[in-house]
Amino acid sequence: MSVEQTLSIIKPDGVEKNLIGEIYSRFEKAGLQIVAARMMHLTKEQAEGFYAVHSERPFYKDLVSYMRSGPVMVTALEGESAIDKHREIMGATNPANADPGTIRKDFAASIEENVVHGSDGPETAAQEIAFFFGDGGVCPRTR
Numbered sequence: 001m002s003v004e005q006t007l008s009i010i011k012p013d014g015v016e017k018n019l020i021g022e023i024y025s026r027f028e029k030a031g032l033q034i035v036a037a038r039m040m041h042l043t044k045e046q047a048e049g050f051y052a053v054h055s056e057r058p059f060y061k062d063l064v065s066y067m068r069s070g071p072v073m074v075t076a077l078e079g080e081s082a083i084d085k086h087r088e089i090m091g092a093t094n095p096a097n098a099d100p101g102t103i104r105k106d107f108a109a110s111i112e113e114n115v116v117h118g119s120d121g122p123e124t125a126a127q128e129i130a131f132f133f134g135d136g137g138v139c140p141r142t143r
C-alpha cells in the first residue's frame, strides 16, 4: 500500500443530477482526500485531448459531445491505494456490470452516460492530473 493521487471527473450527467456532494461524500468516507477541485465546461480541444486515447473508437465523437454537454467537476484525490479505491467506488464502466452500492450502479443511465471518470493506473493518473492541474493546482494537505 502506498499513498497515491488519482483524477476523478463528475461528468455532465452527474452534475445535472446534483450528485457532487453525494459523490464527494463517498470518496471522503472511504478515506480519500480532495487535493484539487474545479468546475469547468470543457472546450472541444480539452474533451478531445483528454480522451485522445479513445480517438479511434466508434463512440469517440459522442463521448466528446457528451463531455461538453454541461459542466463537469474535475477533482484530484489522494490516499492509500487511491487509484484502485476510487475505481471500486465508481464501479464498472458499464452500470449493468457494476457492483451494488457503486456510483455507477446507483446513478448511471448507460455505458455512455456513466456519471464518473477515474484514472486507470499510476501513469494515467499522473498524466490526467497534469492535464487539468499542471499549473500548480494541487494543494498539499498540511493538516
Ligand code: CMP
Pocket (backbone or CB within 6 Å): 054, 059, 063, 093, 111, 112, 113, 114, 116, 117, 118
Ligand atoms: P470512462 O471511464 O470515462 O472512459 C471512456 C468513456 O467512454 C467511458 O467512461 C464512457 O463514458 C464512454 N463510452 C461510451 N461507450 C463506451 C464503450 N462501448 N466502452 C467503453 N466506454 C464507452
